[in-house]
Amino acid sequence: MPRFLVVLDADSTLLDDEVIELLADEAGCGREVAAITARAMAGELDFAASLRERVRALAGLPAQSLTRVRARVRVTAGASELIRGVHGLGGAVGVVSGGFHEVLDPIADALDLDYCRANRLAVAGSVLTGQVDGSIVDASAKADALIEWSADAGVPIGQTIAIGDGANDLRMMAVAGLSIAFDAKPVVRATADVSLNERDLSTVLALLGTLAR
Numbered sequence: 001m002p003r004f005l006v007v008l009d010a011d012s013t014l015l016d017d018e019v020i021e022l023l024a025d026e027a028g029c030g031r032e033v034a035a036i037t038a039r040a041m042a043g044e045l046d047f048a049a050s051l052r053e054r055v056r057a058l059a060g061l062p063a064q065s066l067t068r069v070r071a072r073v074r075v076t077a078g079a080s081e082l083i084r085g086v087h088g089l090g091g092a093v094g095v096v097s098g099g100f101h102e103v104l105d106p107i108a109d110a111l112d113l114d115y116c117r118a119n120r121l122a123v124a125g126s127v128l129t130g131q132v133d134g135s136i137v138d139a140s141a142k143a144d145a146l147i148e149w150s151a152d153a154g155v156p157i158g159q160t161i162a163i164g165d166g167a168n169d170l171r172m173m174a175v176a177g178l179s180i181a182f183d184a185k186p187v188v189r190a191t192a193d194v195s196l197n198e199r200d201l202s203t204v205l206a207l208l209g210t211l212a213r
């Protein structure tokens with residue numbers, strides 16, 4: 001049974017990119033969508049409403065574009081070292097994302113993550129409809145995922161670590177035993193237990209000692 005659980009945000013945390021912005025580039029509306037993303041991550045907009053608005057801008061985009069976006073997305077430096085390290089110390093690790101399973105799943109598989117939850121893009125007739133399938137992974141859904149996975153793994157909530165960069169990570173960071181702001185927005189840095197400002201996820205390993213013991 002894992003002794004601790006690490007839950008990572010995806011966009012701008014596990015990944016260097018905001019996947020919605022790569023998708024929007026494909027749809028020719030990258031700049032508009034990036035501006036909305038920046039405001040949502042700073043906590044100025046309701047996440048779910050802003051995500052619906054951004055996904056609506058993708059309506060009509062061929063589903064094939066997802067292949068190009070998968071090829072463009074970059075995993076953050078130190079990610080595989082962190083994940084191997086967590087497993088080596090007897091921990092479990094998951095990713096929860098306001099982004100999309102369609103892009104995140106192959107990355108989660110390749111990195112050997114134990115848990116992965118994200119939104120799904122609705123597709124009809126091989127184009128994106130501009131809708132999200134099912135309920136949106138927003139700030140409270142991220143906190144719910146952390147609580148659910150800790151129960152599933154048999155890890156006490158005090159032995160959980162949440163790592164994120166945006167305002168939609170604040171709820172899961174509030175319920176976790178330890179919260180880490182990773183190259184984060186000011187509102188997140190101000191709230192987290194620890195702030196890491198270098199974009200190298202392996203630096204998290206140094207903080208795991210006390211929980212792994």
Ligand SMILES: [Mg+2]
Binds near residue numbers: 010165166
């Ligand atoms: Mg993020």
